[in-house]
Amino acid sequence: xxxxxxxxxxxxxxxxxxxxxxxxxxxxxxxxxxxxxxxxxxxxxxxxxxxxxxxxxxxxxxxxxxxxxxxxxxxxxxxxxxxxxxxxxxxxxxxxxxxxxxxxxxxxxxxxxxxxxxxxxxxxxxxxxxxxxxxxxxxxxxxxxxxxxxxxxxxxxxxxxxxxxxxxxxxxxxxxxxxxxxxxxxxxxxxxxxxxxxxxxxxxxxxxxxxxxxxxxxxxxxxxxxxxxxxxxxxxxxxxxx
Amino acid sequence: xxxxxxxxxxxxxxxxxxxxxxxxxxxxxxxxxxxxxxxxxxxxxxxxxxxxxxxxxxxxxxxxxxxxxxxxxxxxxxxxxxxxxxxxxxxxxxxxxxxxxxxxxxxxxxxxxxxxxxxxxxxxxxxxxxxxxxxxxxxxxxxxxxxxxxxxxxxxxxxxxxxxxxxxxxxxxxxxxxxxxxxxxxxxxxxxxxxxxxxxxxxxxxxxxxxxxxxxxxxxxxxxxxxxxxxxxxxxxxxxxxxxxxxxxxxxxxxxxxxxxxxxxxxxxxxxxxxxxxxxxxxxxxxxxxxxxxxxxxxxxxxxxxxxxxxxxxxxxxxxxxxxxxxxxxxxxxxxxxxxxxxxxxxxxxxxxxxxxxxxxxxxxxxxxxxxxxxxxxxxxxxxxxxxxxxxxxxxxxxxxxxxxxxxxxxxxxxxxxxxxxxxxxxxxxxxxxxxxx
Numbered sequence: 001x002x003x004x005x006x007x008x009x010x011x012x013x014x015x016x017x018x019x020x021x022x023x024x025x026x027x028x029x030x031x032x033x034x035x036x037x038x039x040x041x042x043x044x045x046x047x048x049x050x051x052x053x054x055x056x057x058x059x060x061x062x063x064x065x066x067x068x069x070x071x072x073x074x075x076x077x078x079x080x081x082x083x084x085x086x087x088x089x090x091x092x093x094x095x096x097x098x099x100x101x102x103x104x105x106x107x108x109x110x111x112x113x114x115x116x117x118x119x120x121x122x123x124x125x126x127x128x129x130x131x132x133x134x135x136x137x138x139x140x141x142x143x144x145x146x147x148x149x150x151x152x153x154x155x156x157x158x159x160x161x162x163x164x165x166x167x168x169x170x171x172x173x174x175x176x177x178x179x180x181x182x183x184x185x186x187x188x189x190x191x192x193x194x195x196x197x198x199x200x201x202x203x204x205x206x207x208x209x210x211x212x213x214x215x216x217x218x219x220x221x222x223x224x225x226x227x228x229x230x231x232x233x234x235x236x237x238x239x240x241x242x
Numbered sequence: 243x244x245x246x247x248x249x250x251x252x253x254x255x256x257x258x259x260x261x262x263x264x265x266x267x268x269x270x271x272x273x274x275x276x277x278x279x280x281x282x283x284x285x286x287x288x289x290x291x292x293x294x295x296x297x298x299x300x301x302x303x304x305x306x307x308x309x310x311x312x313x314x315x316x317x318x319x320x321x322x323x324x325x326x327x328x329x330x331x332x333x334x335x336x337x338x339x340x341x342x343x344x345x346x347x348x349x350x351x352x353x354x355x356x357x358x359x360x361x362x363x364x365x366x367x368x369x370x371x372x373x374x375x376x377x378x379x380x381x382x383x384x385x386x387x388x389x390x391x392x393x394x395x396x397x398x399x400x401x402x403x404x405x406x407x408x409x410x411x412x413x414x415x416x417x418x419x420x421x422x423x424x425x426x427x428x429x430x431x432x433x434x435x436x437x438x439x440x441x442x443x444x445x446x447x448x449x450x451x452x453x454x455x456x457x458x459x460x461x462x463x464x465x466x467x468x469x470x471x472x473x474x475x476x477x478x479x480x481x482x483x484x485x486x487x488x489x490x491x492x493x494x495x496x497x498x499x500x501x502x503x504x505x506x507x508x509x510x511x512x513x514x515x516x517x518x519x520x521x522x523x524x525x526x527x528x529x530x531x532x533x534x535x536x537x538x539x540x541x542x543x544x545x546x547x548x549x550x551x552x553x554x555x556x557x558x559x560x561x562x563x564x565x566x567x568x569x570x571x572x573x574x575x576x577x578x579x580x581x582x583x584x585x586x587x588x589x590x591x592x593x594x595x596x597x598x599x600x601x602x603x604x605x606x607x608x609x610x611x612x613x614x615x616x617x618x619x620x621x622x623x624x625x626x627x628x629x630x631x632x633x634x635x636x637x638x639x640x641x642x643x644x645x646x647x648x649x650x651x652x653x654x655x656x657x658x659x660x661x662x663x664x665x666x667x668x669x670x671x672x673x674x675x676x677x678x679x680x
Contacts, residue, residue, distance in 0.1 A: 076679035089463070102533070240334070
């Protein structure tokens with residue numbers, strides 16, 4: 001009987017220890033991907049099976065774990081559009097159309113494989129909890145579960161380079177474990193200011209066979225940004241932060 | 243015929259551009275090139291060029307056909323073409339900036355060519371920091387959460403629910419914006435006051451001239467819900483109060499609503515003899531809506547709108563019956579005097595667009611079906627619940643090349659005699675719109 005009690009106690013202690021370790025790894029991944037408060041530029045490229053491309057350039061500011069805003073600089077048809085995310089709340093402002101409208105994480109303001117939650121990505125630790133950790137040869141595989149139902153992907157499988165503490169691949173899955181898309185992190189780059197991270201995120205999806213999307217990061221730098229920049233009223237004026 | 247030729251030219255152009263871009267291969271990325279692309283200049287210039295041929299099948303027995311064309315009837319069908327540009331310019335110098343949006347269009351219809359240039363927006367801004375902005379000039383305030391209608395949009399022109407995403411022309415205002423971000427369940431608080439002068443040569447379309455009006459909006463993001471309290475007061479229009487909200491319930495489900503209380507509104511009653519009676523009363527307009535995204539990327543927007551400023555279906559029937567009589571009288575005698583009371587209705591603020599009290603709006607948008615990237619078919623219907631007439635708007639949107647947008651859509655009003663959509667001037671309308679952004 002005492003052996004069973006000891007065994008149960010060990011099991012109870014071991015399971016949360018895994019979770020704690022996993023969440024610590026996730027926190028380090030988030031920290032290595034971007035500073036706490038920063039600005040950056042991203043080029044989003046959708047490539048069709050025949051090689052045709054459509055490109056977007058986005059200026060982005062982020063503060064803390066749950067505030068991010070983006071401004072489309074090009075193409076001309078999308079110029080001036082801004083997006084804002086505060087935790088689980090997302091809005092899109094289109095200059096011609098008028099007021100900011102609420103959008104949902106699964107919609108896509110640009111079309112193609114990237115959806116709104118990919119473009120307005122918060123810290124992974126803000127939206128997910130680590131449920132399982134697997135050690136592989138050079139990488140650690142984290143199994144992540146969404147904290148709420150408003151998160152775009154119910155589950156993630158994140159392969160983390162143990163040495164660099166950065167993701168190399170993330171699979172995004174539904175609640176029923178159906179694969180929606182895969183993100184590949186490529187081309188390590190030193191952006192200065194101690195920021196060393198992949199400069200390219202390539203994406204494919206079984207839902208879009210033959211299509212690929214790329215997110216290329218440029219000019220990432222730490223910057224203090226006032227909270228008021230992350231409000232609906234400021235969305236039409238985001239350009240003034242550039 | 244001209245409309246058909248324009249359409250053909252546009253399609254050939256698109257086809258050529260499409261073929262020209264087929265040669266692209268796997269992309270390579272040069273970060274230094276991207277860094278050059280994002281360099282900011284103090285000025286910006288852009289806009290789009292537009293071609294829009296339209297073909298309408300006219301309903302020669304409808305009240306609105308008779309009202310519009312009683313002097314010069316175009317026949318069973320009508321071709322219209324619209325071509326021109328929307329130009330936008332912006333300049334920033336420190337905390338000061340300026341913005342202008344100008345529409346310049348040529349329209350061809352059976353009466354010939356007409357040119358029109360409209361300053362849609364043009365204003366100066368002073369932004370000493372992210373917490374404050376002051377703006378003066380012609381501006382659209384964009385109040386409200388509804389997609390097709392905005393009853394709380396007290397200082398803007400009404401949207402066209404058949405094309406609610408089209409840019410609106412603003413009014414000349416002096417406005418401010420004061421924002422505070424907070425910790426806790428109340429994340430944001432913002433106050434937006436507006437001063438709107440209405441005189442003979444400024445904003446005279448808004449209402450009674452010779453007055454300065456005041457409006458304001460107080461916004462809060464509270465418990466992940468957008469909330470607005472709004473008011474308007476002044477002598478150009480009667481005092482009105484408003485409230486709106488929106489919230490995401492799930493990752494694919496949003497709800498929103500608006501309510502406006504309008505004091506001392508002049509309710510209109512039409513008699514069959516053309517007499518218009520007015521009765522002053524306080525009325526409510528409100529809207530409740532939702533936006534839902536399915537797993538198959540179908541977005542549904544559904545709204546119910548109660549238009550407190552609308553009329554009863556019986557009054558609308560009397561109005562249409564009177565128009566028939568005025569038309570018959572003109573045909574027989576050449577005397578247009580019976581149309582006089584109808585023309586005066588426009589000055590009373592009567593809305594021909596959605597004159598009744600209760601409406602349903604449904605828009606379904608399917609993102610990129612059959613794996614066709616940047617292709618978005620849509621279907622919209624607006625139902626006038628008071629007489630159960632409706633219109634159907636099938637639509638195809640395609641943007642195969644960066645900065646090129648094409649839209650082909652039809653508008654089919656359906657309804658019996660003396661109903662809102664049954665008495666529209668057209669039995670059907672087909673329009674093709676090509677926009678090239680620069």
